[in-house]
Amino acid sequence: MTGLLILPEWLIISASQLPKRGWGVRIEADRITEVGPNNDLVEKFPHDEFLRANEQVLSPGFVNAHTHLYGVLAHGIPLTKAPDGFWPFLRDFWWPLVEDRIDIPMLNAAVEWQCQLMLRSGITSFYDCLEAPNSLPGCLDIEAQTVTRHGLRAILSFEATQRANLENGLLGLQENYEFTRNHRPDELIQGLICYHTTFTCSADFIHQAFQKAKELGCLVHMHCSEGTYEPEQALKNFGQRPIQYYDQLGVLGPNMLASQCVQLDESEVALLAERGAHVVHMPLSNCEVGGGIAPVPKMVAAGVTLGLGSDSYIDNFFEVMRGAFLIHKAKGLDPRLMPANLVYFLATEGGARTLNLEKVGRIETGWKADLQLIGADFPTPAGEWNLYDQLILYCNPERVRMVMINGRILLQEGQLKTDYDPNARQSLHAQVERLWQGAH
Numbered sequence: 001m002t003g004l005l006i007l008p009e010w011l012i013i014s015a016s017q018l019p020k021r022g023w024g025v026r027i028e029a030d031r032i033t034e035v036g037p038n039n040d041l042v043e044k045f046p047h048d049e050f051l052r053a054n055e056q057v058l059s060p061g062f063v064n065a066h067t068h069l070y071g072v073l074a075h076g077i078p079l080t081k082a083p084d085g086f087w088p089f090l091r092d093f094w095w096p097l098v099e100d101r102i103d104i105p106m107l108n109a110a111v112e113w114q115c116q117l118m119l120r121s122g123i124t125s126f127y128d129c130l131e132a133p134n135s136l137p138g139c140l141d142i143e144a145q146t147v148t149r150h151g152l153r154a155i156l157s158f159e160a161t162q163r164a165n166l167e168n169g170l171l172g173l174q175e176n177y178e179f180t181r182n183h184r185p186d187e188l189i190q191g192l193i194c195y196h197t198t199f200t201c202s203a204d205f206i207h208q209a210f211q212k213a214k215e216l217g218c219l220v221h222m223h224c225s226e227g228t229y230e231p232e233q234a235l236k237n238f239g240q241r242p243i244q245y246y247d248q249l250g251v252l253g254p255n256m257l258a259s260q261c262v263q264l265d266e267s268e269v270a271l272l273a274e275r276g277a278h279v280v281h282m283p284l285s286n287c288e289v290g291g292g293i294a295p296v297p298k299m300v301a302a303g304v305t306l307g308l309g310s311d312s313y314i315d316n317f318f319e320v321m322r323g324a325f326l327i328h329k330a331k332g333l334d335p336r337l338m339p340a341n342l343v344y345f346l347a348t349e350g351g352a353r354t355l356n357l358e359k360v361g362r363i364e365t366g367w368k369a370d371l372q373l374i375g376a377d378f379p380t381p382a383g384e385w386n387l388y389d390q391l392i393l394y395c396n397p398e399r400v401r402m403v404m405i406n407g408r409i410l411l412q413e414g415q416l417k418t419d420y421d422p423n424a425r426q427s428l429h430a431q432v433e434r435l436w437q438g439a440h
């Protein structure tokens, strides 16, 4: 079978290693079948097609380990009064004015737009958390249709919550259950079980979520301690902090995928590591909601499995990496914190591990061909000692030249190769205007 050789100037096999100059890969079907020096590959496979990528870096695709595709609908929404804290943000703004009013046409427009944006940003895999209680049931299947058309690798979920009522919460859990059961773990699109928080879901509801996940063999996702509100409520209602509460419920373990984890104390960091829970860090949206700065360097030191997410605030993944690279240095008064290679690892292989995506996140023989070419025409010379810094500090989606997912080229020279809607922006505007009517 003929393969495709990609022959770049730089190859990132894994951000846990130094990059290799003059190395490339061979792709056959959906897999990477060979990695080695460009000259050796050309000699060994003279009949393969080849793509020369001078002054470009061949990198694993980014894994956006937490987003809300519908979130774009609220960007710039007019408000007469800005929320003055995390709880008012949810109660007075996000729930009544955004999530409760989202319907299927709004969702479709948002997902179409965001899929295009992700491909242009070098994102090859993502985890989405949809909360739109009035679009149940069936909204995940509808979302999956658009994601499939774009060829992205994704885990889709619905954020079940009892905040409206128990019946609606159970409908949300069922939506996840059915969707996950209908998508096998080796498919491009998968599901998981998802619920909101300890302050919107009872212990019984949380147990039901974990029970369903156990049956299906999948992860359970929740938002956790995004600001001070959840730990304060947990201390008041359960006499302990959220991570300790989860441990007491017997659900803290390797199938827990906890997003945010901003307001943790030292004992919670230790417990997360000890029990093998997975955590997603959202540096920029934490700033947006005034939630604080997550103790990420401490979680890294403790060995917590970590990934990075955009939270659908600023979706440019280079910006997300810059956030993770910078804010912890400022908070910890230490420029050595969060070195560039670590941040790049979290954005790629770390995210894939966090989402339990098998053989994703590295460019290595036998791994899935999810990768991107990024322009390496930096203002100063690149070397193996500074390539990760160059990529994080000076790159933007405009430099992403090619994106391949599962062996298919979906973006080339800035042009989408998918069956995309060229009028996505106009469609999005029309739906956003419907959503914004009456929001102020």
Ligand SMILES: [Zn+2]
Binding pocket: 066, 067, 068, 129, 223, 259, 311
């Ligand atoms: Zn979120």
